[in-house]
Structure formats: C-alpha cells, structure tokens
Amino acid sequence: MKITDFINTDIKPLTLKNTLKQAKDSFKKNEANHLAVIDTHLLGMLSKEDIHDLDLAKNIEDYQYLLDLFYVKNSYNWLEVLGLFAQNQTDLMPIVDDENQYKGCYLLEDLLNFIYETPFLTEPGNILIIEHNTTDYSMSKICQIVESNDGKLLGAFISESNPDTVQITLKIGPIAINPIIQSFRRYGYQIVSEHEEDKLMSNLKDRSDYLNRYLNI
Incomplete structure (x- = not known):
C-alpha cells in the first residue's frame, strides 16, 4: 500500500467568497482544525482557531492575511508528510501539483493508520x-x-x-x-x-x- 492511496478528495476546499459562517460549518462537518482555501491554486490554510471571534458574515477574503501556506506534493514520502503534519500542528494536509493546483488532502488519522500497517x-x-x-x-x-x-x-x-x-x-x-x-x-x-x-x-x-x-x- 502506498501513501497516495490515502489521498482524500471528499473534503471540499473553501474559496475567498465563502463566508466565515460557511467555513465554521465546514470545520464542524469535517472535524478538522485547518481547511484549504483555493482560487485557481492553493492560497493557504485557514485555521479554525483564527475565526473564533471574527464577524461570521464576512467573507474569507476579508481575512486573507490569516491564511498560512503549507502543503505536500504527491512525490513526498510518508516520513516527509508526517514531519509537516507535526511542524504545522494540523490534522489536514493539502496536496498540490507542480503548478500549485489543489489535488486533495491527507488526514492525520489516515496517515497514522498507514503507519500502523508498516512492517x-x-x-x-x-x-x-x-x-x-x-x-x-x-x-x-x-x-x-x-x-x-x-x-x-x-x-x-x-x-x-x-x-x-x-x-x-x-x-x-x-x-x-x-x-x-x-x-x-x-x-x-x-x-x-x-x-x-x-x-x-x-x-x-x-x-x-x-x-x-x-x-x-
């Protein structure tokens, strides 16, 4: 089994036009502490903690400065991916191609299950x-x-x-x-x-x- 078998495409990324209320609902639905925000490419990751006290009626683009950019690529091995999970203290890691196009994400829980199956x-x-x-x-x-x-x-x-x-x-x-x-x-x-x-x-x-x-x- 390869780590790329665990790429998740079910969790939909946010866009700058989404409201913070929509982002909050998505955080609750997906039980994640970060969600990807995309335009024509990955713009960054929005943290659930960062939107707690903000105006939920406003769009994400009003708070674009809060986005934190981190990601992995398909070519990364599981040790590299695990290291970036720890470095960024996240449970969801976006995956991009060489043109920075969003291709899905890894969930920390899935990565740990992958590790549990290693020899x-x-x-x-x-x-x-x-x-x-x-x-x-x-x-x-x-x-x-x-x-x-x-x-x-x-x-x-x-x-x-x-x-x-x-x-x-x-x-x-x-x-x-x-x-x-x-x-x-x-x-x-x-x-x-x-x-x-x-x-x-x-x-x-x-x-x-x-x-x-x-x-x-």
Whole structure:
C-alpha cells in the first residue's frame, strides 16, 4: 500500500467568497482544525482557531492575511508528510501539483493508520534503543552490527537527539538479541532499553565476579 492511496478528495476546499459562517460549518462537518482555501491554486490554510471571534458574515477574503501556506506534493514520502503534519500542528494536509493546483488532502488519522500497517509495527520482533555521540554514530554501521549477528533490521529512526548524544530506536526481527546488544557495546553504543536476556547475562557476570573475588581471598 502506498501513501497516495490515502489521498482524500471528499473534503471540499473553501474559496475567498465563502463566508466565515460557511467555513465554521465546514470545520464542524469535517472535524478538522485547518481547511484549504483555493482560487485557481492553493492560497493557504485557514485555521479554525483564527475565526473564533471574527464577524461570521464576512467573507474569507476579508481575512486573507490569516491564511498560512503549507502543503505536500504527491512525490513526498510518508516520513516527509508526517514531519509537516507535526511542524504545522494540523490534522489536514493539502496536496498540490507542480503548478500549485489543489489535488486533495491527507488526514492525520489516515496517515497514522498507514503507519500502523508498516512492517515496523506489524512484524514480530524486538525493540532496541541505543545511544551514541551525535557526531560519531553511523546508520550504515548500525545496520552492519545487526546483520553481522544474523539479525534483520525492520526499521530505525532517531527517537531523541541533543547536541551531545542521539538515541536511535531499532526494530529487529525475532532473534536472540543479546549478541546484538553486546556487539553494540563493543562499538561504544549505550543500551537504553532494558532486555531480559541482557539482565540475565549481567546477573551471571556479577556472580562470576563475586566468585572470582571469593576465590582470590
């Protein structure tokens, strides 16, 4: 399934000649916090919050300065689209072609349903969160570490970042994960997530260290 399968053409865009009362009714009908406003092309997005205290009898063109221009194109992948949803704090994202002609929209709910169907979430496996210096980590090296331990990387994304460190969340196919954990440690990665296999190995090491100290008394 492709993200373009979720293009919505049922929600009709507004025009400058629509009144704010008509816009308010459309917001209520479509349960959206933004709606597209078009002329011969996309003019911008009208926010439901922006029209609360305005004269509903007036046309949108009287408040055209309130329009906020953001959009995606058919060629954008789902990560780019999701990023723009978050950046613009919207639940409806307009889609335009190369001539800025309005072609429909994506709904945030539909995009999340698309993500829920990706192998990252649907395939069985282990979630591993690792941490490394921001300037030193390498996605290619991360893949190499997983695959060198007969693991299958189903997905990876940066889940947290600051100027000094970065955390990467990995989804690894069902396999004994401890060899992968130990390999990451050898390459200087910190393991943020907790794993039963890792706890068991840590407990065995603690007991071994205790026994060695006892024998050396």
